[in-house]
Amino acid sequence: MFTESKFTLIVGAGPTGLTLARVLQRHGVPFRIVEQSPVPPEGSRGKGIQPRTQEVLDDLGLLPAFLETGGDYPELLIHLPDGGTMTQRMDEQHDPTPAVPYPNMLMQPQWRTAELLASGVPVEYGVGVTSLSQESVTLSTGETVTPRYVVGCDGGRSTVRKALDVPFEGESFPTEQLIIADVRVPGLSRDNWHIWPGADQRSLRLGLCPLPGTDVFQLTASPSSQSIGELVESVGLTVTDIGWTSLYRANIRMVSRYRVGNVFLAGDAAHVHSPAGGQGLNTGIQDAYNLGWKLAYEELLDTYEAERLPVAADVLGISTRLHRQASVRRDDPALRQLGVNYRGGPLSAERRESPGSVQAGDRAPGPILDLLRGPHWTLLAFHWPGDLPAATPDRHVHRITDPAVAAVYDVAEPTLFLVRPDNYIGCAASTLDDITDYFVKVK
Known part of the structure; x- marks a missing residue:
């Protein structure tokens, strides 16, 4: 666990940096967040909140405010040259299911997304970074600080990325x-x-x-x-x-490295997308959601790049392909980001001989998001006949007996899922020893 008294410096108070700040708050990790602009960001900018991001906001306790102030994407009304009109949807409306409680993209102007994320976050506005090394950071106020970690969330023209001399590869x-x-x-x-x-x-x-x-x-x-x-x-x-x-x-670009020493990149500082498909803001929020809890478990920090870089590359490919299409439809299921997974990654351990459709590395689907909400690990025990470890503040334990939930998780035999703090399945097993061994290794 995090024991160092030094803080994490977050550079940039857009949605990525603010999400990271909120995750660090819940884990008790000290931080400062600075924003070069003297005022909060303005403008609608990226306005689509994808279903997976809504699940992230649910976990952070923010989704009710987003649902109250946001709205569904309206039907397109296309005005034709002859004076007529025709209607079309970018994507059909989907009904909620037990596995996917928030199936539709939510529209929310980016200034309000930032406003909701910033509530309770002590942003230092009008403060930028003028120089950076692995040992110290000089701020535009003249102050020199020595953070434990620095996270560049400062956009496509990232000062942090340029200071690291990390190439921004792609095309303009x-x-x-x-x-x-x-x-x-x-x-x-x-x-x-x-x-x-x-x-x-x-x-x-x-x-x-x-x-x-x-x-x-x-x-x-x-x-x-x-x-x-x-x-x-x-x-x-x-x-x-x-x-x-x-x-x-x-401008369609991304980095080949998410970490250089004690400095990390996230959001547009690591990847910039076409606006087609509403992927950029969402990918940035999920970068922060992945990195934040790992800053509380420092030995896991190398897994941030291993997990998020391939995701960004895939998402960049999707948004680039849509950028090249003339059609205004955006009904590719991949855009909802519910299928993003870390299967085969360094923190994904599938220990069952015959796994079902939900496996280690996948997002933990509904309908039990309320059991997962919070900074803790969660052990889900399906059809489990024996004893289970006692619950602790950082590991909650639940026996799941509802057959409808078991159906969503595609299990019929005694099965254990250990869910990470970011609500991805870390380990799926048929024995408690496998869960115990995994938990010891990652803790």
């Missing part, structure tokens, strides 16, 4: 650009995501997506000689306010 496509802005457009229905296709009927000319809990639309458009106001006026509407604005340039 400077001619592929997209204007994104937060605008007010009175009189436009907020029941749909409005799309005006380009002249080829495949590209995007203009999109206006209503952001839940606001009177604002997120505008997306191909760059042109027209201003934002002129572009909106060209479809018969009027903009009364233009807020946050950004020019997105297609």
Whole structure:
């Protein structure tokens, strides 16, 4: 367990850095979190919260607030050149199941995602990093600090990554650009995501997506000689306010290393994606969720890169493929990130001779997320006839007798699942000795 009095320095207070801070809080790991911007981030930016990320937020006790203020993705209303319209969904709505309690993507502007994550987190705004080594970090205030670990969560232009001289490999496509802005457009229905296709009927000319809990639309458009106001006026509407604005340039890159000594990279500092499919923000949050508990079990820190780098590579491939497609549908099940797993990884021990469909390395599915919520390990005992170890504050023990839950976990014989603090199955076994041996090794 973590015994060092020195703190972890989190650089960057976007969703990745804030998630990491909250995980460290729950594990009692001291930290500081600094953010170069003098104020919290603004703008809708990445607005999709994927089903797996909702499970993370559930574990952190934040999901009710996200559900209360967010909303479902609306149906697309496509405005055709002849004045007609047609409707289309990016993905069909899915009904909750015992295995997947949150099956649909949740829309939430990124400024509010950061706001909800930041509640109770002591962010030091207006503080950046000017230099970094394995021994110390100099802050823009002139202060020099000696953290135990540093985590760069400071975005695609990461100061931390550049200081480490870690290559950011991939491609940039400077001619592929997209204007994104937060605008007010009175009189436009907020029941749909409005799309005006380009002249080829495949590209995007203009999109206006209503952001839940606001009177604002997120505008997306191909760059042109027209201003934002002129572009909106060209479809018969009027903009009364233009807020946050950004020019997105297609930049698809990732690092080959997530750790250099005592310094780690997470989120956009480690991988940048096309916005297609809503993967970037979600992958960053899950980087932090994976790393956070391991900073409380320092001997496990090498497994962060081993587990998360392959995931980022896979997700980057998905988002890049979608970036190349003209279709606006986004119904690939992989986008929900429920199938992300660490099978075969350094912390995954499948000890059964005949494992079922749920195996070591997989996310622990519902319907018992309430038993998993918190910073502890959880031992789930299905059909177990014998004694079990006593529960402790850092390892909870539950006998599962509900056949519906056993069906979700695909077990019919006496089976033990040891679930990690990040709610992935660490060990699946048929004997208690296998569980005990695993727990001793990782602890």
